[in-house]
Amino acid sequence: xxxxxxxxxxxxxxxxxxxxxxxxxxxxxxxxxxxxxxxxxxxxxxxxxxxxxxxxxxxxxxxxxxxxxxxxxxxxxxxxxxxxxxxxxxxxxxxxxxxxxxxxxxxxxxxxxxxxxxxxxxxxxxxxxxxxxxxxxxxxxxxxxxxxxxxxxxxxxxxxxxxxxxxxxxxxxxxxxxxxxxxxxxxxxxxxxxxxxxxxxxxxxxxxxxxxxxxxxxxxxxxxxxxxxxxxxxxxxxxxxxxxxxxxxxxxxxxxxxxxxxxxxxxxxxxxxxxxxxxxxxxxxxxxxxxxxxxxxxxxxxxxxxxxxxxxxxxxxxxxxxxxxxxxxx
Numbered sequence: 236x237x238x239x240x241x242x243x244x245x246x247x248x249x250x251x252x253x254x255x256x257x258x259x260x261x262x263x264x265x266x267x268x269x270x271x272x273x274x275x276x277x278x279x280x281x282x283x284x285x286x287x288x289x290x291x292x293x294x295x296x297x298x299x300x301x302x303x304x305x306x307x308x309x310x311x312x313x314x315x316x317x318x319x320x321x322x323x324x325x326x327x328x329x330x331x332x333x334x335x336x337x338x339x340x341x342x343x344x345x346x347x348x349x350x351x352x353x354x355x356x357x358x359x360x361x362x363x364x365x366x367x368x369x370x371x372x373x374x375x376x377x378x379x380x381x382x383x384x385x386x387x388x389x390x391x392x393x394x395x396x397x398x399x400x401x402x403x404x405x406x407x408x409x410x411x412x413x414x415x416x417x418x419x420x421x422x423x424x425x426x427x428x429x430x431x432x433x434x435x436x437x438x439x440x441x442x443x444x445x446x447x448x449x450x451x452x453x454x455x456x457x458x459x460x461x462x463x464x465x466x467x468x469x470x471x472x473x474x475x476x477x478x479x480x481x482x483x484x485x486x487x488x489x490x491x492x493x494x495x496x497x498x499x500x501x502x503x504x505x506x507x508x509x510x511x512x513x514x515x516x517x518x519x520x521x522x523x524x525x526x527x528x529x530x531x532x533x534x535x536x537x538x539x540x541x542x543x544x545x546x547x548x549x550x551x552x553x554x555x556x557x558x559x560x561x562x563x564x565x
Contacts, residue, residue: 301381
């Protein structure tokens with residue numbers, strides 16, 4: 236099968252995946268207006284672009300440059316921080332097989348998360364997914380310096396978006412504040428090589444169709460294209476890069492938390508280009524112990540559905556990443 240006809244998708248109508256400007260979010264009138272738009276879009280589509288988000292082009296470019304430089308390193312160097320059971324470090328291609336996919340994803344990933352002084356020193360006392368990062372050293376020591384400023388600014392942006400969503404859903408705009416004092420804040424650098432004939436024969440994608448596990452994802456994608464979203468009618472549509480914007484989508488936990496008022500949308504990635512594709516998703520998830528209770532947003536009689544954020548995400552990780560099923564470093 237020709238690459239151009241593999242995993243087809245329609246061109247995007249930006250009414251389907253809207254571009255939402257955050258200009259004015261810091262004013263009372265603008266906050267009210269944007270909160271309404273965000274909730275309506277997150278309910279109807281679950282995917283949108285953020286413009287006027289306040290993160291500088293220089294910070295974004297620095298993060299991408301560090302990502303490309305890291306993935307260009309020899310396997311032996313990247314392998315010094317092989318991914319562990321706490322989802323920290325470098326994961327080689329072949330270890331991500333999403334639920335329902337025919338085969339593993341064609342990608343490499345570097346994982347990291349929040350760093351806080353209050354992390355328990357005893358590993359047995361840490362909640363799920365709370366663990367020190369594995370930052371590479373020596374010739375790869377540039378990585379943290381390159382991506383950390385962007386990561387911090389995205390976490391701050393996520394808090395602002397969640398504040399508006401909370402208000403638009405009838406809660407206090409400070410509703411999420413406590414849960415995000417020490418968030419999980421999982422980050423990924425993702426490298427997608429060009430798709431090969433073997434990939435197509437084995438029905439492989441860069442990332443197979445899936446929903447995100449957590450609360451809110453903020454994605455920076457390069458200008459290659461390749462992200463596709465399944466719209467409410469079940470058709471695949473392209474989510475092409477739009478210069479200066481970030482892609483934002485609702486995850487499973489926020490759909491669950493809001494009793495289905497917001498929508499976690501299925502999406503996938505295919506790299507049709509002859510060159511490498513890179514993206515940086517930041518999963519703006521709350522503290523691991525945070526109870527996800529649909530009654531917070533008006534659902535009735537849902538006590539049995541309460542689950543902690545960390546346990547839920549870890550459960551999904553073990554089903555989707557092969558390194559949890561093999562002997563790895565701790």
